[in-house]
Amino acid sequence: MTTDRAGTSTVEAGEWLATAASSGYRWLLSAAGCQALETAFTIAQWVGLALIAGDVLHGDRPTWRGLGVLFGGGLLAAGTTWSAARFQAAGRLRIAYAMRRRLVAGLLPASRRHTEPDPAAAALAAVELTDDIADFHAQALPQRTSAPVSMALILVTTAVAQWPAAVILLLASLLLPLNLRLAGLFAKEGADARMAATTRLGAVVLDSFRGMPTLRNVGALARRRTELARTADDLNAMTIAVVRRAALSGAVMDVVITFSIAANATYVGLSLLGYVRIGAAPSMTLFRGLLALLICPMYFRPMRAMAAAYHRKERALAAVPAIRGLLVEPESSVVAGDRVPPSGAPVTVVLGNVSLRFPATEEPTLRDVNLTAHVGGWTVVAGPSGAGKTTLLSLIAGVRTPSHGSVQWLTPSGASAPRFGGCAWIGQQTVLLPGSIGDNIRIGRPNASRADVERAIVAAGLAEVVARLPQGLDTPLGEGGSGLSTGEARRIAIARAFLSDAGLWVLDEPTAHLDADTEAQIIVALRNATRGRTVVVATHSTALARSADLLLGLTDGTIRTDQEAMRV
Incomplete structure (x- = not known):
């Protein structure tokens, strides 16, 4: 079990991070339901497209059934996508609002605080770190809930159309957990360094504003400008490093997805040409093959979103110790028998x-x-x-x-x-x-x-x-x-x-x-x-x-x- 510089273990940070989602949980759960429905309606949309394509290639006119399924599924998918985005935004807003309220209550003198908080750390927590946590939950919680349902729907539909194509998807899935772990490790390596660079830049900027008259009087403005530029460059370098790591882990997943799609396309093509025949598999038709190819990329979309959420999770975990330190002071700072003097009491x-x-x-x-x-x-x-x-x-x-x-x-x-x-x-x-x-x-x-x-x-x-x-x-x-x-x-x-x-x-x-x-x-x-x-x-x-x-x-x-x- 690892421990950060503030003394917060990774397990404790994860537990605290999970409880922070409570204020927006209902909204994010609704977003997850909409995302699962969007997958079902998109599958229906591709079924309609495959029906129309099969009719056209056979020289027939598209049937109303195919057109109805295509446009009906598309409209419903668009509606559920819009609804999911609205629910996500509402959940994110409520999580950020609840955390900022707690921060303000903990930072103001009326709280049980015994010492004055560091202004730079307080500003960073209220402005940026709360957004890191809210963004993580808004993206990760709906995906974590809806991804198994969505992938199961796609897998079952693929198996009904052509079960060998579903087997290829399952084999490719075995490589995805390793990729997600790689994404998490890359993200954690850069999150702590970026957090330290952001805090350092905030402190330098705040000190510069506070001491501007003194810096001007002693002729130190040029030196402070150089220090400020160097600190900003450090933050830029850390941010670029995090983006580079995210791109690398994304490239590994792209290889897996491309291989799976290529394998399915090869199987479908060779089966339609008569070169490949699996006895227990249903006969390959244009409708079945086209449907399997259309929904194949959809299978990996939830996992791509989960990989992106891994990067947000490490940023959110890095933010937890700083926020917790401002919300609740360490027990050692509270004197035994401490009482708050009642209003107006003689002291x-x-x-x-x-x-x-x-x-x-x-x-x-x-x-x-x-x-x-x-x-x-x-x-x-x-x-x-x-x-x-x-x-x-x-x-x-x-x-x-x-x-x-x-x-x-x-x-x-x-x-x-x-x-x-x-x-x-x-x-x-x-x-x-x-x-x-x-x-x-x-x-x-x-x-x-x-x-x-x-x-x-x-x-x-x-x-x-x-x-x-x-x-x-x-x-x-x-x-x-x-x-x-x-x-x-x-x-x-x-x-x-x-x-x-x-x-x-x-x-x-x-x-x-x-x-x-x-x-x-x-x-x-x-x-x-x-x-x-x-x-x-x-x-x-x-x-x-x-x-x-x-x-x-x-x-x-x-x-x-x-x-x-x-x-x-």
């Missing part, structure tokens, strides 16, 4: 001997940090840039886990590890999405009533701003929040946090880039909105530091309480 934050060292650094960013943030108090952490203030906040908020020590949230229901998204976070920049002011505030709680939103506006000191707008809460905001000042946008962030009703607020430079008057107003709004809440603030601001109930200094990764360390 005391306790850090015990916490240290954090990033893999790429020799020295720890934080070392032996002990801190207690009490309910209803403002704990302000001051310090120079690069001291680790934002890193400390990320540990408290559950975005990261410490290398050593423990971070706990204490509530009336007990102690729990920090849960990503379980607190209110306000950073240096407020992201405003296209939509109304009310829509942007409801991001904190999408099902909030208008009365709840209005209370949040009052708490954030935004009531006067909303009152003078022409459409009030329904006033639309442009992309990036155009139409609001930085201070007003910051108040929307406060209203969102208030609406979330979190017992813990984590503020990272909440008054950055504001003038003195606006900063004072934001501090008052924050104080009003956080009554009874636990607040942890990281700041350079002297005004914000003066508002602290407990002021701590952070220098060289260590918390200090002496006055010199707390100067900002």
Whole structure:
């Protein structure tokens, strides 16, 4: 049993992949039924054509029976083909939709996630990997169900017309499983490499967009462009390799199919000429021979589709570990006794001997940090840039886990590890999405009533701003929040946090880039909105530091309480 880099065995991945089809199973089963009917109607169509050809070659006019069977079978076959495609598309859509819903639910902070997911991996899973799995099921499940029925219908019809031709088809069938296995091995060899190249390209593109100002300022745009081009070339090479392997396995199957058709054509031709005669076989007629030759290629069509599905299966299996890692976190990341603090519950934050060292650094960013943030108090952490203030906040908020020590949230229901998204976070920049002011505030709680939103506006000191707008809460905001000042946008962030009703607020430079008057107003709004809440603030601001109930200094990764360390 093989295991991928994420620790998922091939058997486990296959079982998970099978369960992913449940949301579209009924539709894909209907598609399989239509495909089997399409085979039956196509056989009838070829029977009609063979009847007409026999009449014409004997000098007779085509009978209405032959014409009716030909056109009737053709119309019914076309209808079932269209229906099968519609059912396949519906099943694929439902599978992809169900998986994306689960992904979104697992990626958003409201889930049971304890750490922030990698953005590049999340984007790849939501945009491409779900389609890989949905495409596989849409193609493979109907074919796997209908292929035995279709091949049996064709084989029985061939045996009735000329059983030696059916024997030739059966002999050729013995080589097909080997070809399908070859297709699967070729596909698996390239799927993992292509997956790694796709993930790497997504990460490079995302990092480039994030760091564009820095890259431009340090003159590294040319180097990043070269790296991006090289990564894209690697992905192209991997994709071409996968296509080449698929073409090779397809060529092997074409040889088998061509040999079978040629053998049947030779047998039919020699039998019609009188050179070959098998005593137990029915006498060869033009109708029987032509019918056997017409339906012979149909026998291999389901197997060709199954070979193509093998390539999709390996791509889907390669996608399973990445998606599973985003849907459900490993059990080791869940602390025993973990509980989700109820909405609005008071939270005391306790850090015990916490240290954090990033893999790429020799020295720890934080070392032996002990801190207690009490309910209803403002704990302000001051310090120079690069001291680790934002890193400390990320540990408290559950975005990261410490290398050593423990971070706990204490509530009336007990102690729990920090849960990503379980607190209110306000950073240096407020992201405003296209939509109304009310829509942007409801991001904190999408099902909030208008009365709840209005209370949040009052708490954030935004009531006067909303009152003078022409459409009030329904006033639309442009992309990036155009139409609001930085201070007003910051108040929307406060209203969102208030609406979330979190017992813990984590503020990272909440008054950055504001003038003195606006900063004072934001501090008052924050104080009003956080009554009874636990607040942890990281700041350079002297005004914000003066508002602290407990002021701590952070220098060289260590918390200090002496006055010199707390100067900002």
